[in-house]
Amino acid sequence: MSALPAGTSGPAVLVPYWLAATQRSQLATAVRQALSRRPVHPVAVVHLEDVLTELHVAAARDAVWPASAARVRLATGWDPDVLPVRLSAAELASLLDLTELPGSVRDILGGSASS
Amino acid sequence: MIDSRFGGASGLLQRLRPVRIGVDDLRDVADTVLPTLSTAALRLDLVQRPGAGSLVVLEEDERTVRTQLVELADDMTRAGVPPTPEGMAAALATWVAHRPVTDAAAMATGVAVLDWADRSETAIGWRVVVRRGGLALPWTPSRSAGAPTVHRARSSATGRAHDVPLDLRVEGPVALWSHPEVPVLATAALVAPERMLGRITAAGLSMPDMHVVVTPRRPVACAGPSIAARLAGETTEASVTVPWTHLADLPWL
Numbered sequence: 001m002s003a004l005p006a007g008t009s010g011p012a013v014l015v016p017y018w019l020a021a022t023q024r025s026q027l028a029t030a031v032r033q034a035l036s037r038r039p040v041h042p043v044a045v046v047h048l049e050d051v052l053t054e055l056h057v058a059a060a061r062d063a064v065w066p067a068s069a070a071r072v073r074l075a076t077g078w079d080p081d082v083l084p085v086r087l088s089a090a091e092l093a094s095l096l097d098l099t100e101l102p103g104s105v106r107d108i109l110g111g112s113a114s115s
Numbered sequence: 116m117i118d119s120r121f122g123g124a125s126g127l128l129q130r131l132r133p134v135r136i137g138v139d140d141l142r143d144v145a146d147t148v149l150p151t152l153s154t155a156a157l158r159l160d161l162v163q164r165p166g167a168g169s170l171v172v173l174e175e176d177e178r179t180v181r182t183q184l185v186e187l188a189d190d191m192t193r194a195g196v197p198p199t200p201e202g203m204a205a206a207l208a209t210w211v212a213h214r215p216v217t218d219a220a221a222m223a224t225g226v227a228v229l230d231w232a233d234r235s236e237t238a239i240g241w242r243v244v245v246r247r248g249g250l251a252l253p254w255t256p257s258r259s260a261g262a263p264t265v266h267r268a269r270s271s272a273t274g275r276a277h278d279v280p281l282d283l284r285v286e287g288p289v290a291l292w293s294h295p296e297v298p299v300l301a302t303a304a305l306v307a308p309e310r311m312l313g314r315i316t317a318a319g320l321s322m323p324d325m326h327v328v329v330t331p332r333r334p335v336a337c338a339g340p341s342i343a344a345r346l347a348g349e350t351t352e353a354s355v356t357v358p359w360t361h362l363a364d365l366p367w368l
Contacts, residue, residue, distance in 0.1 A: 014349050056287025057338075057346050063284070063291050064334050065352040086349045 014054075015092070016084035018072070023105050024055050024085065030100040047094035051087065058085045120213045121194040121206040134198045136188040142169055144203040145184065152211050159211065176217040177257045213252065216245045218264060221254035225272035226279060229302035230331045232368055236353035239329055240368040243272040244299060251299040269367055279303035283314055288342050290315045290322070293334040301335050308359040311337065327362065330354040 019027065031048045034040060040048065062069055062083050069084055087095070087109075095101060095109060142161065149159040149171070161184070162170040169184040187210070196206040216225075225243040230253065232238040244251040256265045281304050284291040292311070294300040304311050305327060315322050315337060326343035328336040330353060336346055340358075347354045357365070 014345075053288060053342060054345070056289060057342060060286040060289040060291055060336055060338075061346055061350060063286065063293075064328070064330060064336050064346075064354075065350050068351060086345075 012088035012090065014086035014088055016086050017109055018078065018082050019085050019105070019108060020079060021081040023102075023108065024058075024083070026102045027085075027095070027105050028052060028055055030098055030102065030105070031095070033100045034098045044094045044097065047088075047091045048098075051091050051095060054085055054087060054091070058083050120210050121191055121196050122209040133192050133195045136191045136196060136198050136203065138169075138185045138188045140198065140200075141188045141191070141203055141207075142184060144200050145171065145207060148204045148207050149211075152208060157211075157214075173211065173214055175214065176219050177259055178215045178217050180214060212247050212250055216243075216252050216254040218254075218257050218260045218268070220245050221256075221268045222264070222271060225254055225268055225275065226251070226300065226303055227269065227272040227276040227306050228299055228331070229305060229329055229365065230299070230368060231353075232366070237355075239331065239355045239357075240366040241269070241273075242368045243268055246297060246300070249296055251297045273306050276303035276306040277310070283318060285315075285318050285320060288320065288322075288338055289346065290318070290320060290337040291334045292337070298332045298334075301333070302329060302331065305329075305335065305362050308362055312359070325359040326356055327359055328354050328356050 031051055035045065035048060073080065073082060092109060096106065145161050149161060153159045156175055158174040160172045162172055164170060171182045171184055171187060173180040191203065191206050196202050221243050224245050226246065227241050228244050228251070229239045230242040232240040243254040245254060254268070279294065279300050281292045281294055281301065284293070292301055292304055308325065312322065312325060322337060322339060324339055325337050326340045328338070328343050328347045336343070338346060343356050347356050
């Protein structure tokens with residue numbers, strides 16, 4: 001539900017990837033390193049900056065509405081620091097292009113998307 | 116659904132297989148407990164009616180609540196209240212704490228917060244609540260309260276909302292506001308969004324076009340419009356997103 005002005009284009013479909021605190025930190029570090037160390041295509045820059053934003057938004061989402069992620073953690077036995085980080089296809093593609101991305105994070109982003 | 120009028124959720128087993136609260140046991144507890152909960156303004160009586168069952172009568176200013184003791188016992192059973200004297204006493208105290216808010220209490224101590232305007236949770240509006248310990252109870256003006264009384268109570272509650280201390284947590288581009296003890300009070304600061312913007316700016320965030328994501332009784336999230344949309348658009352939980360400049364236009368409930 002939103003009171004945002006009608007007629008604005010809706011956001012892209014975002015898919016949740018469940019990441020622990022360490023993995024979110026590794027993801028943020030990899031993105032920051034990529035943005036600072038070498039030229040990145042301007043479109044990819046936008047997507048990668050949106051990923052950094054999402055890492056914060058995911059934590060904020062869990063602070064405001066903790067119940068749904070808590071139910072998933074209870075059902076799966078995941079640790080309390082595992083949160084759904086929601087990414088668009090373009091953001092995901094920009095991430096998977098990064099050589100800095102740790103293998104453990106790449107594995108989660110590459111093959112275990114769930115809704 | 117657990118009945119919150121009798122306190123927090125009890126053990127899972129008690130909720131699945133509640134043990135019956137006996138009306139005679141509850142009467143014994145009420146005889147002892149109700150006098151201790153009475154005050155100069157709040158009168159609590161257990162009225163014995165031969166052949167018709169006992170009645171709990173709660174009177175405070177213009178408000179009167181009459182409840183059959185047997186109904187109270189049944190409600191406590193359904194809520195999973197432990198059938199011990201201590202359990203029943205605690206449940207009775209919580210039930211009394213959930214009594215209707217009087218016009219005088221709303222006038223003297225009411226605080227303005229945002230609450231759901233409808234049962235389907237699609238719209239929000241301002242409401243006066245009164246704090247009782249860890250609870251915040253909504254005020255519904257009595258039939259005898261005229262428009263000037265209602266207006267004064269709402270104005271006073273808005274003023275008091277300015278002074279509700281809230282915790283601010285900055286999560287990247289999102290500012291989160293919460294009350295450490297009474298979750299419903301998290302929206303009190305929204306009576307003065309300029310002051311919120313001041314604290315957000317002091318915390319190092321720039322948010323000229325602040326949008327506010329509100330789910331009553333949950334922390335309040337403030338962010339720019341696109342981030343607010345990303346935050347609220349990816350959850351199945353009900354929420355309303357409002358530009359800060361529109362907060363003052365939300366209706367009173």
